[in-house]
Amino acid sequence: MSDAYPEYIEEFSIEISDFNPIGPTAHIPLPETLPKRNNGIINIQNNDDWCFKWSVLGALHPVKVHPERNPHRLYGGFVEELNMEDIPIPVPVSTPVYKKFEENNLEISLCVYEWHNQNKCLEFRYVSERRGEEYKQVNLLVITEDDRSHYCIIKDLHKLVYNHSKHKGRKYICRYCLHVYSAEKGLKEHIPKCKGLNNASQQPQMPVKNRSVKAFYNHKCMQPNPYRIFWDLEMLTEKLTPEEKTKLTHTERIQRHKPSGYCYVVVRMDSSLNYEIVSHDLYRGPDALKRFVTKIEEELLAIQEDLSAPAEMIMAPGDLKAYNEATKCWICKGPFLKPAPEVIKKLEEAKHRLLEVKEWETCMEKEHPEKKEVQKRYREALSALNRKVKDHDHINGKYRGPAHDSCNKKLRIGSFETKVPLICHNFRGYDSHPLMKVVSKFTADKLNCIPENIGKYKAMDVGQLRFLDSFQHMGMGLDKLVECLGGKLEKFPLTVRYFTEKGYSIDKIKLLLRKGVFPYDWSNSWDKFDKTSLPPRKGFYSLLSQQNISKEDYEHAQKVWQEFEMKNFGEYHDLYLETDVLLLADVFMNYTIMCLNDDGLDPSHYVSAPGMFNDSLYKSK
Template sequence: MPIPGENDILKFTEIAKQLRVPFIIYADFETYVKPIYTCDLDPNSSHTCNLSTFEPCGYAYHIVSTDKRYSKSPVVYRGDNIVETFLSNLLEEEDRILHILRRIEPMHMTIDDENLFEATTHCHLCGLKFQNRFDKVRNHDHVTGEFFGAAHNDCNLLFRQVEFIPVVLHNLRGFDAHLIMQRIGRFKNRRLNVIANTNERYISFSISKLRFVDSFQFLSTSLDNLVKNLKSSGEHYFVEFNNHFKSQQERDLLLQKGIYPYSFCTDASKFLTKELPPKQEFYNTITKTHISEEEYKHAEKVWKEMNIQTMGEYHDLYVLCDVLLLADVFERFRCVSMKSFDLDPAQYYTLAGMCWSACLKMTGVELELLTDFEQYQMIERGIRGGVAMMTMRHAEANNCYIPESYDPSKPNVYLGYFDMNNLYGGAMVEPLPVGNFCWLSEKEILELEILNVDKNDKTGYILEVTLEYPAHLHDCHNDLPLAPEKLSIKVEDLSPYCLKLFKRLHKQKIGGEISQKLVPTLRNKDKYVVHYRNLQFYLQHGLVLKKIHRAISFDQRAWLKPYIEFNTRMRQQAQNDFEVSLYKAYNNIVFGKTMENIRTRLNFNLVHTKKQLQKLVSKPSFETFSIFNKHLVGVKNKKVKLLLNKPIYTGMTILDLSKLFMYEFHYDFVKREFGENAKLLMTDTDSLFYRFEVRDLYVEMHKHLDLFDTSNYPTEHFLFSEKNKKVVGKMKDETNGNPVKGFIGLRAKMYSFIIHDEKRSEVKKAKGVSKSVVNKELSYELYLDCLFSDEMERHQMRSIRSENHNLYLKSINKISLSPFDDKRYWLAPHGVESYSYGHFKIMNE
């Protein structure tokens, strides 16, 4: 644990990360897709087989510098020994760059710079006032010589570039890193470092001073989407691309993600092909889709107008464009981040790391870290993720907005799917713990009037309590019970329907604990850790507080609010899709850092020398090793020391408050206004899907329009309003004002519904199932049949996976849809309706 008075304060101290990294390398590989011929397997059983393997066939890289004197043309290579040549080239570039970095450029100051320096009263790095003129120094760029500003002497000493060169690839972690690992062990005289998620999945790795990072961990969408979003900002942002392609005709032709026949390129002989392969060769074997006629015509136009002679030249142009486009996207991202936070993303490994620094820097907060292990353990037990479950698995609408199926002789039924705007963002602007964590004495606990503590009080509480769930609340609370808990679901918990279904579907004996999941139940809660505001809500809605076992008090304030509101405001003001998505990500990503689990971090090393291997495996902490090839081994050691220095109380509070907001909508609006005429079908963290039996749902919404964001409704709709557009905490209709015709849910994150619009749109969700299967092979009717026939569905999915850093395209036959769900006590005959665990009626079943 942190030691009081020594290392127990968390604040922004990373002054050097405000310096723009002077050199950065953007790179990309292309591969042959070599088929593997296998026999057919049983489609009715789960299995995995390899369809093809990936071998590198070429690469491109481009160096971007803050000093244009050191600019170079991009490098493209196609031939033999791809990865060795790539690493050798980059190590040569490293030697050149380090020579430049170690030769400090003298400062170039103009008269205006001198006047600015004399007039400056605050340090441009830390923002604090100069106490005397002797502590005020000139800070300048050691590469260009440009004057930055006046700084404290100590700040100036900290503001220096650490010697590393970022090498940025898109989807490095999922693809290119595996290609590099196949050969990186051959460079015996170069030091290797790695930050690993798993034995084969790395956040970052480095060889010598080259730090490989994944741009996907900053901008988590395809390069195609990133280019389209940036293009909406204006073509002038594509600086590197435009510098290389001087002709406007070339720019108009190539300024988009290229089209490439991956499956056609199986070996080097294909690069000798002197004409564009036919359209069917562009078939995507992963998504099982063909390119459009328009896309193929564009590829033909590129071939012709760029005077391509062979498929090899087409490959070179394709990989070159990818690298230049990636460079421009990431450079624009760096500019936006520097302008907003004065931090360079190239100094970080992930967007989460940068944004955490940004919020600490912008707010100036000093968070007190927990130094009491028992407090840490108690708060850790209070961390519970988002609630996702089915409550009622099938419903159909019957109302006048769907005239073809409307039966006026039956009750009017509406299906409404609502999502809360920026749920976690809403929690993050609330008062959060900042320090002064103290155990309450027994006397203080007895005197604590928890219902009288205001949400904006300077002091807040996290408590460990025993709660009773009275039986008279069970029917009313059955849809969404209060105080969800991590539940070990056992065989005896299952309903006869679920037990019979499991045995039949899985053809195996079932015994003991099935799984542990976050489940809202109607059971009593013993030693339940909860934020005081949630406890207040639970007590106000009927739960009985039997005992407070322990309580921690703390100082609280809305310290994250300025950061969240800044990004929200900038998102509203953004003039293009690229910046809209960026400012949304800046907010969303911070939450994860507030509850980072240090315990899951790996102590993992990449080893390429016998001496280093012997040293690691001989340690008492040695755990296991993985032989990747004869030049590279991964060694995993147990962590000997673990410093629990993360403010997990922030994450716990945000998670509890987010649940509170959802409960408030459900109980204080839906149940209060509609009672038994509203039935919850499903919830998924920030969304609620209801069946309403009312005359007109939209009229009811109009009475309470302040609760909703209806800016996505058609402008002619009587509910349309931009008053609450993107306002945090408002509920948005996920179907944009179009009525939902039918809903079918199987289990958490596995559901489908039909929207009554011009296309009769089907929304389909199935966690763990590939998008191509969901989009092309699943249907609403298939979900329906799965539930009412009590049968599972299997589908063939394709995925790129690694084995000892060898990449394969795998065909995976797995369960895609299943009617088995153990989060509720489902009732026969088909498990459409259910009881929450703990309901008194279960005893009568």
């Protein structure tokens, strides 16, 4: 036991607030974000405070014709079935009250959801722990208008979410966790295991007999991504007015960040690990984000056009002999097996039928009605043969080795299927936030995110574009990563070539082979870009880190300004942004080549390093 004791209490405060849960009232129309018809909802038209009771009775005793009208006449005869003892009227939106209701009515399993108007989605208010067909299931929806709320009956969860999903087939939805299944069988298998949204536990999956070996299967990740885009944004840190600072009481608002510019470079790479910048753009202006979206979509169109015309195969002397003598697939390392007799027979039959169709079309001079089906059977039979084929790089045409037909298809590059990674350092922590504001501007209609929490996204897919965070692979600041390359020119081929083509000498370029410094908090208005000199050293003070830059860093920034003959701060902003992106590109390409040489995997196929290392473990066996 310690003999320490408090000498005095400097401050002690208690805050007391009234708890006034929103209580349901008379009838409220459904919000506009819900479809007016075929929505699976029965909105009881009551003029009293008993909407909860009428909704429960309506769910227990369904009426086919106008179940929402005159609840006293339709459901009044069943009122005695419910035990409402110790239940306040009107029934508040409160978990303890729902639990008390279930304790009073042991045969009822109650689930209550709330409709979120802004996000157009369901949110859980209460999920019953009662499972099984012996219970009477009651699903209620709470809708809110100002300080009033109202209970409705959810007659069919499928109809409620139908219009908010691209999948228009029948949906089978778990009422306890809202997991969606396309078949009733899947839902029935899920229900006994479901623990609800907040109590779900991990289900250990034990090895199955004769299938207990874990093997590497992501063969597509062995192929270097043909294109990758490195990008970054810069921001103005605008000051807030006193009124804006006090809008949130529990969070201190300091600044508003607005994009001031962007830079990106498009890097093309082949399987020989040769790479170069094929396109780039640098822009400064108030419409930077909008222009960024437009330019990236233009780059995607150019990439799609290039990938749609793969290079012809180039075989060096001796490649054909090596191919004919090969007994193993270079991709999966598996042997080329002699196909089973039934597989060969099926292929011969499909081939014979295909020839018959072609002869028929030649005679009749029109397309055979079963042509597509016959072609499909032939392709399936050919695929089952899994014959030996020649694999080559679609970018430079180089022959890579013999492969199974199935393995070769895994490495195939599709002009409209192959993901194009857009790599940014600390995308998860910062750059994803402004991007989310304009993500709807992309023409792609499919958006997938891997969230870490409500405010951070590890990765984001927008159609064919995949936004990745290089910090998930290299968990250090860009300044430390650049230091790891030791300032050697050969480690920065992209940066050196880019600025050499701009006419800068090697001595000047060497000044850029380190992370620059930028006065983020000082650059708080567009007028600052017209300044003809750098701010004093105190202008580089960071409110976030509560510290200033070193004298050496400030002297280096001044030297860069002088050597590159800057006319105004706007030019310094552009050079800083350009350099950041190019240094990131060089660092990540060094990392990529190391991974391809050591593990045979391209990290740009993975969201984070752990996922790649997991594949590397199985691939090395």
